[in-house]
Amino acid sequence: MVQTRLGDGSTIEMTEEEIKADIERGIEDAVDRAKVDPLSEDEIEKLTDIYTRPSKFVSVETGNELVLTFDEGSVKLKRLAVSIGRIPDLQIYERVFCSDTAELAHVDYSFKPVKPIVAEEQIEMEQALLSTVLPIYYGAMPNLSLYSQPDGAFPNPAELLPKGKIKEAREAYEGMMEHAIKDMVYVGSKMYEAGADGINFDTTGSAGEPDFLATLKATEKLKEKYPDISIEMGMSGEFVLGMHGDLEYDGTNLAGLYPHQQVKMAEKAGVDVFGPVVNINSSETIPWNIGRTVTMMKACAEASDIPVHANVGMGVGGVPIVETPPVDSLSRASAALAEIGKQDGL
């Protein structure tokens, strides 16, 4: 028997045959939902090997190491109740965690609340850049929901839709998008001018396809203004939730797109690094979850002409929904995504 986990983090024991069968079921689910190719028999064997090794920690063969990009880095250690400022936090990412890039972020972590304090953020960015050598992004979430009531000026589509007010909900989304684009471009411009190497749009699409479209348009505008700016786009879910239902980018309806389709939209807008998400089902086993995760992530990497860095952490990328991911699951998911999922980074 081999020790593995459920998606909720609890430990379970399975035979090697059961693990392989669950990986295959997960692959079938990914193929069925995302309409992508399944993994080959060799890849299934390799994935089964990674998930049946008795080692607590699994790594990759030399030469298969990946770039490590951390989002929301300057906030995460503080969440663990470590008394630390944002700049020492970034230094730890650079010098202790060996991160290849880091991200300065504000605890509110959305572009809208950063707007009135952007001058303070510029100072922090300048000082961070003077005391580190790794590329530093400034990151926040587009968070379109902040533009509707009670937080914003527009009527709340989540309240309008159940009342059947579809036209009004769509108009609200369209207004919210315009405001969000302005804020993303404003904050992005200010932080780039303060020296940031790039901007990370994190958790894109959390309010559905209007959120995704606003971010694509903000990317276009920033790229037009600053051709050398690096834009990273991390997604919020494995498919783009259709909240408006009728929004297109480059002739493609954005609702319902899976990672291998999302990345083409991101590329078109000018994104430099794409961070796909595949969600965890907490009631299924980790072998089932990793089967579907690797299948969708591999399809995304193969479709992409830009670097793809899978989101791997609490509840995404084959990692259980627990605040501090267990090393057995995290290391296995990382190895699987590097060696089978064809990712450029994590």
Next chain:
Amino acid sequence: MSNELFEKAADAICDADVERAEELAQIALDEGIAPLEMIEKGYTAGINEVGRLFDRGELFLPQLMGCAEAMKSATAILKEAAAEQGSESEESIKVVLGTVQGDVHDIGKGIVASILEANGIEVHDLGTDVAVEDFIETAKEVDADIIGTSALLTTTMGVSEELLKTLDEEDLRGEFKVMVGGGPVTKRWADKIGADGYAENANEAVSKIKELVD
């Protein structure tokens, strides 16, 4: 003939075609098909398919609302006929739903509310940032079967545990079943705090609620 009508009814729901759904309900009654059979084998099959498509990103929220409207209109005609024929349909399950205090995330909770309503469940949606006492007060007022809580944050999910403790303290634990859900919530956690149910997504919430009330 009945099977064909059931399929057409299911299609009308998937197409969000209110007029067609109502027309088919009338045809079923004219042909002597039992109203409750038409609901179960026709319209409910349709709304189940709608839920499945939504869960896979193949159908979007505005369309879902249209499907729910078609379901409500057609089943209203059939339920009225069933009552007249003396074959009472089951009383609607009542759910009080909300995002817990301190948490303002409403998208996922709203989707759950819509899918539940589309399945004929009476939903009292309290919105976001809902205090424990407000959940309980409303549940008492509407004589709810179930209180459903949603939390997207690890920092707010504990409010559901407070709700359970308060229900215990007020000797109301036996009155209402409590279901929990949301991004960081898992079945293991639901079991740990003593909740009656947990659902991974909106579709699963429908079947879990029906199981709990049965």
